[in-house]
Amino acid sequence: MALKLSLKPGEKIVVNGAVIVNGDRRSTLVLQNKASLLREKDIMLAEEVDTPVKHVYFPIMLMYMDEKGFKKYHEEFVLRMTELLGVVENPEAKTLCVAISKDVMDGEFYKALMKCKKLFEYEKVRLAYVPESISDDTTGE
Known part of the structure; x- marks a missing residue:
């Protein structure tokens, strides 16, 4: 089951230990497989x-x-x-x-x-x- 994330400009997430920072626009990511994911607010x-x-x-x-x-x-x-x-x-x-x-x-x-x-x-x-x-x-x- 896919997980769809909407990210605010500059929002950070951690996926399997990698820190990912969204660019200057709102964007959407879709994770197709299971991963350990935390939004910035949960870190x-x-x-x-x-x-x-x-x-x-x-x-x-x-x-x-x-x-x-x-x-x-x-x-x-x-x-x-x-x-x-x-x-x-x-x-x-x-x-x-x-x-x-x-x-x-x-x-x-x-x-x-x-x-x-x-x-x-x-x-x-x-x-x-x-x-x-x-x-x-x-x-x-």
């Missing part, structure tokens, strides 16, 4: 990995894009997902974590990445939460 750089969910997302992305390093990335994923599951209390978020793990076990890395992105909003809300007793005590007394 995370190592220096952007600064939250627990991003620590889960990053090794999944690497497993998807670099099968030679699979074992190392998988070990990192298992460690980070175990840590995340240890602190997540929300039942929907836990269910999503389990679904992500299942996708990884099934080799469905792109599906796992898209599910993982759904956890970013949950995490954003949780990390922004500061209990009132802490936020009101700005004097340190």
